[in-house]
Amino acid sequence: MRQQLRSLNVIPEPETARKxxxxxxxxxxxxxxxxxxxAEQLFADRGYDGASIRDVAxxxxxxxxxxxxxxxxxxxxxxxxxARRADIMTALRREALEExxxxxxxxxxxxxxxxxxxxxxFIQSASHGDVGWRNYAALMGRLANSPLGxxxxxxxxxxTARAYIAELQRALAGAEPEDVVDGFSAMVAAMxxxxxxxxxxxRLSGRDGQRPxxxxxxxxxxxxxxxxxALTSA
Amino acid sequence: MRQQLRSLNVIPEPETARKxxxxxxxxxxxxxxxxxxxAEQLFADRGYDGASIRDVAxxxxxxxxxxxxxxxxxxxxxxxxxARRADIMTALRREALEExxxxxxxxxxxxxxxxxxxxxxFIQSASHGDVGWRNYAALMGRLANSPLGxxxxxxxxxxTARAYIAELQRALAGAEPEDVVDGFSAMVAAMxxxxxxxxxxxRLSGRDGQRPxxxxxxxxxxxxxxxxxALTSA
DNA sequence: CACTAATTTATACGTACGTACAAATAAATT
DNA sequence: AATTTATTTGTACGTACGTATAAATTAGTG
Numbered sequence: 001m002r003q004q005l006r007s008l009n010v011i012p013e014p015e016t017a018r019k020x021x022x023x024x025x026x027x028x029x030x031x032x033x034x035x036x037x038x039a040e041q042l043f044a045d046r047g048y049d050g051a052s053i054r055d056v057a058x059x060x061x062x063x064x065x066x067x068x069x070x071x072x073x074x075x076x077x078x079x080x081x082x083a084r085r086a087d088i089m090t091a092l093r094r095e096a097l098e099e100x101x102x103x104x105x106x107x108x109x110x111x112x113x114x115x116x117x118x119x120x121x122f123i124q125s126a127s128h129g130d131v132g133w134r135n136y137a138a139l140m141g142r143l144a145n146s147p148l149g150x151x152x153x154x155x156x157x158x159x160t161a162r163a164y165i166a167e168l169q170r171a172l173a174g175a176e177p178e179d180v181v182d183g184f185s186a187m188v189a190a191m192x193x194x195x196x197x198x199x200x201x202x203r204l205s206g207r208d209g210q211r212p213x214x215x216x217x218x219x220x221x222x223x224x225x226x227x228x229x230a231l232t233s234a
Numbered sequence: 235m236r237q238q239l240r241s242l243n244v245i246p247e248p249e250t251a252r253k254x255x256x257x258x259x260x261x262x263x264x265x266x267x268x269x270x271x272x273a274e275q276l277f278a279d280r281g282y283d284g285a286s287i288r289d290v291a292x293x294x295x296x297x298x299x300x301x302x303x304x305x306x307x308x309x310x311x312x313x314x315x316x317a318r319r320a321d322i323m324t325a326l327r328r329e330a331l332e333e334x335x336x337x338x339x340x341x342x343x344x345x346x347x348x349x350x351x352x353x354x355x356f357i358q359s360a361s362h363g364d365v366g367w368r369n370y371a372a373l374m375g376r377l378a379n380s381p382l383g384x385x386x387x388x389x390x391x392x393x394t395a396r397a398y399i400a401e402l403q404r405a406l407a408g409a410e411p412e413d414v415v416d417g418f419s420a421m422v423a424a425m426x427x428x429x430x431x432x433x434x435x436x437r438l439s440g441r442d443g444q445r446p447x448x449x450x451x452x453x454x455x456x457x458x459x460x461x462x463x464a465l466t467s468a
Numbered sequence: 469c470a471c472t473a474a475t476t477t478a479t480a481c482g483t484a485c486g487t488a489c490a491a492a493t494a495a496a497t498t
Numbered sequence: 499a500a501t502t503t504a505t506t507t508g509t510a511c512g513t514a515c516g517t518a519t520a521a522a523t524t525a526g527t528g
Contacts (some may be wrong), residue, residue, distance in 0.1 A: 029239035045284055045381070046283070047281055047282070047284075047380060048281070048283075048284070049280070049281060049282075049284040050282070050283040051339070057409060072239065101368065111379060136267060138379070139414075141378075141379030142257070142379050142380050143380065144375075144427070144430075144432075145372070145375030145376050145378065145426060145430035145432060146376050146429065147279070147282065149434070150432040150433065150434055153434070154434065154437060155251060156435060158434075158438065159379065161438055162438060165438060165439075176453075177439055177454045178435075178439050178441065178449070178453075179438040179443055179457075180425075180433050182428070182435065182439050182445075182450050182453045182454065183453070183457050184438065185427050185435055185438075185456065186420065186424035186427065186457060186458070187421070188423050188427075189418035189420070189423035189426070189427040190416075190419070190423050190424065192379060192423070193378070193379065193419050193420065193422075194419075195422040196378075196379035198378075198379060198381070198384040199384065200384055200387070200388065200392075200417055201412075201415050201416065202405065203388060203392060203398060204395055204396060204415050204418065204419075205257070205383070205399075205411055205412050205415040207412065211412055211416075215412070216395070216412075216416050219410075219412075219413045219416045219418065220467070221422065222461075222464050223413075223417050223420060223461035223462070224420070224461065225414070225458045225464070226464030227456075227458060227460050227461040228456035228457070228462050229460065229463075230456050230459070230460030231456065231457065
């Protein structure tokens with residue numbers, strides 16, 4: 001009876017954040033992380049529509065409704081998966097950019113530095129053994145060219161992207177702004193392609209295992225730095 | 235009764251190609267094209283799992299089962315969508331490569347020529363107003379970093395990709411083969427990103443409409459040619 | 469310990485999916 | 499014109515989906 005009443009007046013679901021007063025390592029927090037990990041993996045493997053909430057709950061070792069209880073509808077769960085590590089990634093990039101600005105003083109930040117600072121956090125995270133980050137990187141690659149993905153990426157990544165583009169523009173005096181954006185887009189696309197671990201580079205080169213992403217990272221930096229520099233000589 | 239008998243002994247569905255003896259512009263052929271067009275658009279917009287066979291039939295103006303009749307299970311329909319234009323794309327690239335080889339004689343083909351020849355057919359097709367090609371380009375972008383997509387792309391595009399990579403390698407004497415493959419992958423990723431028309435470049439540059447893909451194409455050629463050249467100076 | 473709130477479980481609903489079968493129609497062939 | 503084949507239609511099956519409700523359980527608090 002009590003239960004029933006409670007169930008009728010509800011605004012029952014937290015659906016978003018931990019209640020402020022709750023301990024950080026509490027049961028709820030752990031469950032939320034388990035759900036996010038499972039969703040991250042399944043969304044990366046099968047895409048948004050290919051991964052079901054049932055699968056997520058199953059991988060997380062929970063009943064179906066726990067997922068909805070903690071995150072609400074599917075789209076909110078998806079957004080939470082993206083947001084979790086986007087916040088970390090953005091913080092790292094912001095930090096690197098501030099440091100580079102300090103070092104550059106009044107001058108422009110070197111192109112290679114900007115390329116390195118933007119790409120490095122992502123590739124390092126995706127190659128440092130953490131399966132969560134690897135899944136996240138694959139998921140981002142999948143999202144890049146999809147409508148749903150673009151919308152979410154915009155929300156979580158565009159602001160920092162604009163900050164880097166502004167510095168690139170400053171360093172590439174004389175280059176067309178739209179060329180710089182195209183170059184930046186190319187850089188991001190390459191970064192995501194490397195971390196998506198599709199196996200295509202191996203197939204195209206005849207290699208048997210995946211090339212260490214750190215090696216590809218160095219190549220990417222050289223390659224794209226040269227690309228950006230070529231945009232000044234219109 | 236007759237019908238019933240026929241229905242029992244069946245191997246009923248063509249599921250694949252036109253019967254050789256049938257006219258090319260016949261009813262069946264037209265229906266198949268309509269289905270492929272509808273599927274192309276829906277797969278591009280919603281992804282493989284997000285697009286249902288029902289939707290495809292509906293957009294094509296047909297009953298559900300007509301789709302299965304002509305193309306069999308969903309995966310075969312998907313493959314047919316990719317294959318249709320992949321064959322055209324591959325032919326154009328092969329042709330351009332042969333021509334470039336002729337022009338180069340015994341020497342290596344210039345890097346810029348190789349970049350141009352590989353990317354041009356795709357971007358030109360995607361920007362020449364044909365909504366079918368635009369949908370196809372968006373679909374390829376979506377596919378690039380997904381497992382299902384990679385498998386299909388490998389089947390339809392890897393052979394020609396390897397031919398271009400071999401020439402790039404020849405032109406970039408001294409560059410590490412794996413660097414060249416990474417550069418090629420970066421080029422393809424950028425090409426797909428441009429044609430995916432996600433709206434992100436506009437958002438990042440403050441532009442209001444999409445930049446003409448031909449303009450982005452010229453930028454891409456300059457950018458990536460310089461990138462490749464930077465791979466020689468190890 | 470009692471009690472309240474937070475979380476998890478169990479179950480169910482309505483819908484949409486991919487696929488299949490049998491019948492009806494249209495085209496092609498003889 | 500008759501008859502066979504190719505194509506389209508109409509309908510149905512079994513399954514899985516996202517979501518919701520209600521009950522049971524766990525944890526925190528006085």
